[in-house]
Amino acid sequence: MKKILEKYKGFIIDLDGVVYLDKKPLPYSKRFISKLLKLNKDYVFLTNDSSLSPDEYSRLLSSENIKCKKDQVINPINNFINLIKIGKIENKNIMVFSSTKLKNYLIKSNINILEKYEDYKKAESIIVSGNINFSYKDLMYASLCVQNGAKLFATSTDNSYPTKMGNVPATGSIIAAILKTYNTKVINLGKPSKSIFSLALKKLGTNKSETITLGDNLVTDIQGAKRNGLDSALILTGKTNKRVIKNFIFKPNYIYKNLKI
Numbered sequence: 001m002k003k004i005l006e007k008y009k010g011f012i013i014d015l016d017g018v019v020y021l022d023k024k025p026l027p028y029s030k031r032f033i034s035k036l037l038k039l040n041k042d043y044v045f046l047t048n049d050s051s052l053s054p055d056e057y058s059r060l061l062s063s064e065n066i067k068c069k070k071d072q073v074i075n076p077i078n079n080f081i082n083l084i085k086i087g088k089i090e091n092k093n094i095m096v097f098s099s100t101k102l103k104n105y106l107i108k109s110n111i112n113i114l115e116k117y118e119d120y121k122k123a124e125s126i127i128v129s130g131n132i133n134f135s136y137k138d139l140m141y142a143s144l145c146v147q148n149g150a151k152l153f154a155t156s157t158d159n160s161y162p163t164k165m166g167n168v169p170a171t172g173s174i175i176a177a178i179l180k181t182y183n184t185k186v187i188n189l190g191k192p193s194k195s196i197f198s199l200a201l202k203k204l205g206t207n208k209s210e211t212i213t214l215g216d217n218l219v220t221d222i223q224g225a226k227r228n229g230l231d232s233a234l235i236l237t238g239k240t241n242k243r244v245i246k247n248f249i250f251k252p253n254y255i256y257k258n259l260k261i
């Protein structure tokens with residue numbers, strides 16, 4: 001761990017399975033972040049979890065004494081808003097299948113949302129984001145939207161995420177169900193997409209060669225980092241155990257049991 005603290009200036013840090021599990025801090029994460037601050041390193045948290053808004057993540061981390069400003073959390077929803085801002089997505093007739101919190105955050109961010117399910121034929125883009133209240137009705141209308149030509153944006157394509165009980169279905173599993181009804185292109189707003197790593201780098205302001213990604217997921221974090229020209233460290237407190245790495249083509253530059261310095 002000391003080696004990466006010496007070598008890199010910018011840190012892109014995953015949350016679930018690295019900093020916390022079930023939103024409870026993992027041992028050593030608080031000390032790790034304090035150390036980054038002490039050493040004057042730049043860091044952002046990059047998560048595929050869209051169950052909370054970036055403001056809420058920042059509050060949650062701060063309440064656990066993990067220092068985090070509002071703009072230090074990047075999730076697929078920031079990415080979506082940023083893509084609208086830079087003109088890559090039209091801010092028109094967007095239907096949102098997400099938690100209410102997230103929907104409200106998008107409304108607050110001036111995203112033009114179609115509120116009624118019955119307007120599914122008007123939808124030009126839809127966002128699908130797994131959440132505990134996701135219903136059959138959501139699944140049905142999301143499928144109807146894409147059948148009628150709406151572009152399909154997913155907050156992630158992760159099939160599962162780690163909890164203390166085990167791995168549970170994530171957005172990717174819901175997207176798979178939509179695709180079983182109607183096959184269409186999926187635009188991933190989360191890791192490992194290029195757009196979200198670019199946003200993280202832009203926020204950090206560091207060069208690729210001086211930046212490292214820390215994560216527990218071989219696909220979203222490790223493969224994502226590599227595809228975007230970044231070094232990576234696999235942290236074994238979440239989804240991945242050492243046995244799995246052997247069969248994976250994209251190898252992390254470093255492997256650590258946890259964030260212990």
Ligand SMILES: [Mg+2]
Pocket residue numbers: 014015016017018215216217238
């Ligand atoms: Mg993770």
